[in-house]
Amino acid sequence: MQSLKTDKMAARKDKHVGWITFNNPARHNAVSLEMWQGLADIATDFAADPNIRVVVVHGAGEKAFVSGADISEFADQRDSAEATARYDRVAQQGIQALKTLNKPTLAMIQGYCIGGGVAVALNCDIRIASDNARFAVPAAKLGLGYEYDGVRKLVDVVGPSFAQEIFFTARQFSAPEALAMGLINRMVPKDDLAAYVQQYADTIAANAPMTVASIKTIVGEIVKDESLRDVALCNRVVAQCFDSADFIEGRTAFMEKRPPVFIGR
Numbered sequence: 001m002q003s004l005k006t007d008k009m010a011a012r013k014d015k016h017v018g019w020i021t022f023n024n025p026a027r028h029n030a031v032s033l034e035m036w037q038g039l040a041d042i043a044t045d046f047a048a049d050p051n052i053r054v055v056v057v058h059g060a061g062e063k064a065f066v067s068g069a070d071i072s073e074f075a076d077q078r079d080s081a082e083a084t085a086r087y088d089r090v091a092q093q094g095i096q097a098l099k100t101l102n103k104p105t106l107a108m109i110q111g112y113c114i115g116g117g118v119a120v121a122l123n124c125d126i127r128i129a130s131d132n133a134r135f136a137v138p139a140a141k142l143g144l145g146y147e148y149d150g151v152r153k154l155v156d157v158v159g160p161s162f163a164q165e166i167f168f169t170a171r172q173f174s175a176p177e178a179l180a181m182g183l184i185n186r187m188v189p190k191d192d193l194a195a196y197v198q199q200y201a202d203t204i205a206a207n208a209p210m211t212v213a214s215i216k217t218i219v220g221e222i223v224k225d226e227s228l229r230d231v232a233l234c235n236r237v238v239a240q241c242f243d244s245a246d247f248i249e250g251r252t253a254f255m256e257k258r259p260p261v262f263i264g265r
Contacts, residue, residue: 009021018042065109066112119153121184209246
């Protein structure tokens with residue numbers, strides 16, 4: 001991919017797995033304006049690469065996934081309504097690029113996952129956390145407002161009561177608490193996290209890409225308001241699976257009792 005404008009974000013492609021790294025460990029991977037832009041650039045590149053079948057998002061070091069926005073920038077980057085609007089626009093572009101990435105996304109979470117880190121994790125499809133992970137949305141301690149889309153995403157994942165508890169208390173929640181709320185899909189021992197996520201990513205990457213992509217599309221339509229759902233799109237992506245070479249390969253491999261080798265078309 002083209003070179004990034006910041007060294008605080010990193011991208012790596014390993015066979016069919018793309019890795020997005022928030023690379024600011026000195027500040028517990030707090031996200032700066034340039035990092036939000038880097039997230040958008042990496043996600044866009046991975047979306048366009050047919051060889052990438054699954055994307056893992058993680059933080060550098062062992063202390064944090066993402067510890068929130070880099071508040072030290074606020075005096076310069078959010079010191080006026082115009083500057084704040086620009087900052088929010090760039091941040092939303094990063095989140096939106098991740099949210100709409102046309103491949104499965106896994107958040108590999110260890111340590112702190114705070115504020116904007118929760119937003120990043122929520123916009124991944126699957127969240128796998130170490131048992132020492134800590135989660136919080138401290139907006140109420142900072143006097144920040146949260147826009148509709150961010151609140152709705154949390155409500156969609158954990159339900160209204162837990163969403164309100166997270167926002168009202170602004171406290172840190174442990175990994176077991178996050179698992180009980182449904183904020184994360186899986187919790188594993190800290191020392192096993194990297195291997196577990198690698199195995200999960202490899203498992204997904206070995207499956208039929210068109211089938212996986214069709215499920216991501218259909219689930220995306222299901223969670224929309226009913227009036228906005230595109231059922232015809234859902235029908236098309238299902239039909240494309242049945243018309244694919246991968247469908248032939250899948251059923252042939254099943255009959256021959258061997259692992260299928262999918263090509264994504």
